[in-house]
Amino acid sequence: MIDELIDLPASSVEEFDRKGHTCIRGLATPEELSFFRPEIEKTAHGGRYDHRPIEDRDTYGKAFLQVHNLWQRNSTCKSFVFSKRFAHVAATLLGVESVRLYHDQSLLKEPNGGYTPWHQDQTYWPLESGKTVTMWMPLTEISAEVGSMYFVTGSHKMGNIDAGVISDESHQKISQWIEKNSLPEETYGPMQPGDATFHAGWTLHRAGANLTSEARPVMTVIFVADGTRILEPTPLQDFDLKVWLGGQLPGEMVDSPMNPLLYP
Numbered sequence: 001m002i003d004e005l006i007d008l009p010a011s012s013v014e015e016f017d018r019k020g021h022t023c024i025r026g027l028a029t030p031e032e033l034s035f036f037r038p039e040i041e042k043t044a045h046g047g048r049y050d051h052r053p054i055e056d057r058d059t060y061g062k063a064f065l066q067v068h069n070l071w072q073r074n075s076t077c078k079s080f081v082f083s084k085r086f087a088h089v090a091a092t093l094l095g096v097e098s099v100r101l102y103h104d105q106s107l108l109k110e111p112n113g114g115y116t117p118w119h120q121d122q123t124y125w126p127l128e129s130g131k132t133v134t135m136w137m138p139l140t141e142i143s144a145e146v147g148s149m150y151f152v153t154g155s156h157k158m159g160n161i162d163a164g165v166i167s168d169e170s171h172q173k174i175s176q177w178i179e180k181n182s183l184p185e186e187t188y189g190p191m192q193p194g195d196a197t198f199h200a201g202w203t204l205h206r207a208g209a210n211l212t213s214e215a216r217p218v219m220t221v222i223f224v225a226d227g228t229r230i231l232e233p234t235p236l237q238d239f240d241l242k243v244w245l246g247g248q249l250p251g252e253m254v255d256s257p258m259n260p261l262l263y264p
């Protein structure tokens with residue numbers, strides 16, 4: 001279990017609030033990662049559902065192989081996702097007492113995997129704004145050549161900019177939006193296993209292609225503040241309403257058994 005808490009510096013909270021993203025180095029130790037990595041990778045491999053060769057996939061499909069809710073598939077993955085340390089960081093960044101799980105996902109950018117287009121996660125989530133944060137943690141070293149994610153600083157306060165689903169079109173629309181609004185783009189560059197970035201639901205983000213011969217395994221956990229209300233879904237949010245909220249309905253609070261309390 002990764003349950004001992006860390007003292008999160010006030011500067012991280014201030015940065016997350018102001019920029020909509022932050023990076024916490026060494027959130028998990030190399031030893032912890034070498035314990036969890038094999039089970040996460042095995043479980044993600046077993047849960048792979050897209051078996052098309054990379055050249056037959058669209059831009060979204062080329063960006064990464066995605067497997068959700070590893071916590072329901074494997075007890076070791078469950079203790080990683082349910083880490084009180086991670087959930088405490090999420091609650092502190094959001095400035096709330098308690099957080100729940102929205103869902104987790106493994107994101108494997110394959111060797112020669114494509115770029116991750118600019119997008120906003122909350123396009124897919126029928127949840128109140130300002131109540132979610134994603135932890136993105138590499139399981140191996142991310143070299144400068146592969147790189148970590150890029151974020152548009154301050155974009156979390158702009159709400160939905162209607163760029164649509166993650167695609168070449170969202171990338172183009174958001175690139176134009178960035179140019180027009182002249183907001184800065186930032187990245188945290190190379191990362192060690194156990195470092196993690198955190199970004200808010202509306203923060204604009206993207207990642208580069210993987211032009212190396214090594215895969216880039218990443219585990220993400222999406223946290224939602226306890227007491228968050230489910231919104232009437234847009235057509236792009238119907239899927240998430242049905243799949244990730246345990247059958248709950250708009251107007252209700254997120255609190256189904258699919259969304260367990262992770263902290264405290």
Ligand SMILES: O=C(O)CCC(=O)C(=O)O
Nearest residue numbers: 107116121134136207220
């Ligand atoms: O790992 C990537 O390339 C993108 C991940 C992402 O968009 C996210 O975690 O919200």
